[in-house]
Amino acid sequence: MMKLHTIIERKSVRLLLPLFLLVLSGFFLSLGAQEQAAKPSTELLNTDCIKCHASVQAMVDSKGAKHKTAVTCTGCHQGHPPMVSKEKIIPLCSTCHAGKPHYEIGGCNTCHSDPHAPLEMKLAANLTAPCLSCHPQQGKETKEHPSLHAKLFCTTCHKAHRDVPECLKCHQPHSTDMVNKDCTLCHPAHMPLMVAYGAEMPNKNCAACHKSISDTLSSVDTKHAKLACVFCHKEKHKYVPACESCHGAPHPAGMIKQFPKCNMCHISAHSLGKEAKK
Known part of the structure; x- marks a missing residue:
């Protein structure tokens, strides 16, 4: 009788042991999942950025040009400190902008002071070469038709990007009833002596x-x-x-x-x- 009881106990242990191991493995897997969930993710979405940088997002939306339509926040800023290095947080402009003479000038932020509004430029004084890298036709005109204008820096007249000053700020009118549009009827700005x-x-x-x-x-x-x-x-x-x-x-x-x-x-x-x- 004792022997039979022992045999039954052994069989019960054999049956329960796999079940116990299954429960135990599930427990450890659950702990691992919880630990993994507790670790912060290094992957950021635009929606994450906006939580702290709403004003930057507003700037990009209104003045971002291709920085609004062609890239996302994480297209430039590949992470957030301390998860990634400084180089990945603020990348070099040349990472994307290369292959044209204008991009080889260097000192991008001299004019493009805010990359979130890249065309909202504040030009430094006494600039010509960077301007002509995008506006070669105007450079050609001043060179082929010499005048006092050709001796000036581009930023002498154009103190901000796309700023076209009135001629009468520097030049006296030919008659008292002349207005600025009358000047440009005859004098092209970059070749003023080529009267047409x-x-x-x-x-x-x-x-x-x-x-x-x-x-x-x-x-x-x-x-x-x-x-x-x-x-x-x-x-x-x-x-x-x-x-x-x-x-x-x-x-x-x-x-x-x-x-x-x-x-x-x-x-x-x-x-x-x-x-x-x-």
């Missing part, structure tokens, strides 16, 4: 510089006096047309032979040798 104008240029703008000619035209009663200046001086400064381009050959060949130049009789294209009627 459109077919709608009013006579008063020409008269601002050519007062004596304007006075002459006002004093005579001729067909020339009734024309716009640009009718003859077509959209190019200092262009003087040949009289024959409008008048052909109005006189007999003998007269032309005797007086081959029109101004031998008509004196001036603006007065035609006639005085104002009294």
Whole structure:
């Protein structure tokens, strides 16, 4: 009888031992999961960043340019201290911006002082080379058409990015009724001596510089006096047309032979040798 009881006990132990081991392993697995959950994750989401940096997010939303649309917070800032190194928190601009002359200049934050608003630039004084790396056409114009403007730094006039100053801040107007837009009708800012104008240029703008000619035209009663200046001086400064381009050959060949130049009789294209009627 004793022997039978012992056999039954041994069989019970054999049956219960696997169950005990299963429960024990589950317990340790649970402890491991709790310990893992207690460890802080180094992976951050944009929503995590905004909790502390709401003002930065607002800046990116309003003025972030491609930093808003092309990257996320963690696209630049790959973690948060002390989980990651300083280099990963604030990366070099060249990590993304490379391959163009502008990116090789260095000192990015001299102009781009806030990477969250990269086009909201505060320009340093006496800059030219960094500007021309993005605006080569303007550099070409000032070089090919020398003027006093070519001797200035870009930031002498453009004290902030996209700031276009009024000409009249430095230059005296040609007449008292001139406004800034009148200046640029003739003078391109980066080649101001290359005077050009459109077919709608009013006579008063020409008269601002050519007062004596304007006075002459006002004093005579001729067909020339009734024309716009640009009718003859077509959209190019200092262009003087040949009289024959409008008048052909109005006189007999003998007269032309005797007086081959029109101004031998008509004196001036603006007065035609006639005085104002009294």
